[in-house]
Structures are given as structure tokens and as C-alpha cells.
Amino acid sequence: MALADLALAPVTLVSGTEALFAERAVDRAVALAREAAAAQGDSLERVDLAGPTYEAGRLSVAASPSLFAEPRVVVVDDAQLATDALVEDVTAYVAAPEADVSLVVVHRGGQRGKRMLDAIKASGAPVVVCDAIKKDSEKEDFVRAEMRAAGRRVDAPAVQALVGALGSDLRELASACAQLVADTSGTITESVVDRYYGGRQEVTGFKVADAAAAGRSADAVTLLRHAVASGVDPVVLVAALALKLRQLAKVAATRSSGGPSPQQLGLAPWQVDRARKELTRWTPEGLATAITAVARADEEVKGGSRDPVFAVERAVLTVSRATGR
Incomplete structure (x- = not known):
């Protein structure tokens, strides 16, 4: 279930490894419970329980009607580290949840507490998936x-x-x-981002890689030397070169019979379009030469050479000169 589709429920499962998404899901569930309580003229009581330190009966206590019968939201965090008692208590609770109580269980991945998770899902409770994004x-x-x-x-x-x-x-x-x-204000452009975050090592690395892949040797070396003088680690620069060449190689593979489709590359459409334009300057032999050079530099900057700066500069020049071959 997408976070935007989440509605107030007696039990909600937040499942996945991405902490930011999990926090937003909990905040959304709590906000929905608070809105419902306010609509009834009540305030909301929040109780937090931790999976690794949970003791038997604490959920029952947290969900029991208070003296003033205030609505409550009970958030169980780190359920992937649940004690046996938590597994037992949640499994029993979801079969007959209390009125005016919203239980939110946050499970950040793994097999621990599977019986509890199965019981929550079988109850029909909404599940907000918070998987990490890597591509x-x-x-x-x-x-x-x-x-x-x-x-x-x-x-x-x-x-x-x-x-x-x-x-x-x-x-x-x-x-x-x-x-x-x-x-x-207005449209956020690359120049705006560069003004705020252009000093980041990764951005500098991408600029070097773009210049090298475009065959602009002088620009690439100038950017490289400026980056090194600014304290950018050669490992970051080689990683940016490798990423650039991987994107070119992925898009180049779509040209061959039986190769992956552009939709299978894990790249945004504009990245595919850009790579296709850049590939007009490359031959398969040139791309192979560049990839080999960057692989060698990767080994050298990670301890295989006494002069990692020289290693990455040599790789940048090789990549730049490999265009058009």
C-alpha cells in the first residue's frame, strides 16, 4: 500500500528497511489517529513500545481503556527484533483489537516474528511497504x-x-x-542545485566523468586536478567514471539482438536519451578500452598504487582519448 492511501485502522503494519519511509508511515498513522480523536473532541494518547525490550502483557496494558477513555495509538518499533512475548501478544491482539486504539507495528525486515506478521496480514490490516530504494x-x-x-x-x-x-x-x-x-522560487534547475550542493564530492566526480566521456581531455584533467586540490578522494572520482561507463555500456547493449530493453536498464528515460547521444562518439572497442582503464584505476586507488592521483588522471586521459575509436 502506498503511504498516501493509508487510512485509520485498528492495526497497521509498516514493513521494510527504509527508515525514512517507515518514519513517515508512522507519522501518517499517528496523524490520522489524532485527527479522528480531535473530531470527537478528544486528545490522543501515544504509547511507544520497543520490540527488543518488550515484556509480556505490556501491549494489553497500553491498549486497555484509560480512566478518561481517551483514544490511543500504540507504536511498536523494531518488531524485527521482537521478544517471544511480543510475538505472542501481538498475534493474540490482532484477532480482537480494542476499540479506540490504533496499533502500529514497525518491522524493518528479516524473518524474526514471522508468525506475528502473518497474523497481522491475515487480519486484513493495511501494510505500508517501506523498501529501500537503490537504483x-x-x-x-x-x-x-x-x-x-x-x-x-x-x-x-x-x-x-x-x-x-x-x-x-x-x-x-x-x-x-x-x-x-x-x-x-520558480523551476529548480541544475544551476540552482549546483549553487547549493556543487561542492559535494559526488557532484565534482560526475563533472569529471562527463567531461572525460565527452572526449574533452583538457577540461576533464582541469576538473580532476581542481577536485583533488579541493580534497576529493580519488576513489570517489573513479567511482563516478565507472558509473558513467556502466550507463553507456547498458544503453549500448540495447542495440544488440536479444539485449535488454531500455525499460529494463534501471535508468531514467532522460538518462537513456543522454547516453544514446553520447554513444555516437563511441565504438565498442573504445568503450572496452575505457572500462578496462577504469577497472585498473579502481584497483590502484584502493591500495594497488603508491600514487592514486596519477592512477585516476591516467584513467581520465584514457577514457577521454578512447572516444571516437
């Missing part, structure tokens, strides 16, 4: 959704720049979206 295309969809929810427009290069700068941490990516919405 860049999914992170870009996330950014677009954040901006759309805030009523703002963002162009494709800006989305890529944001993911490149902050995509390793979804919570940080969400915070950046909120900051850009609050601090800027």
Missing part, C-alpha cells in the same frame, strides 16, 4: 515526487545533480529537496 532511477523518481508534493517543478539535470550529490542517503536527499523548496 538511481528510483532515487530520481523520489526527488520528483518530493518536488511534486511541494508544488514545485524541477528539471531533469537538476534531479540528476541532486541524486549525484546526495543519493547515498535518502534522508539527506529529502532534506535537500525541502531546503530547495523553502529557499528558492
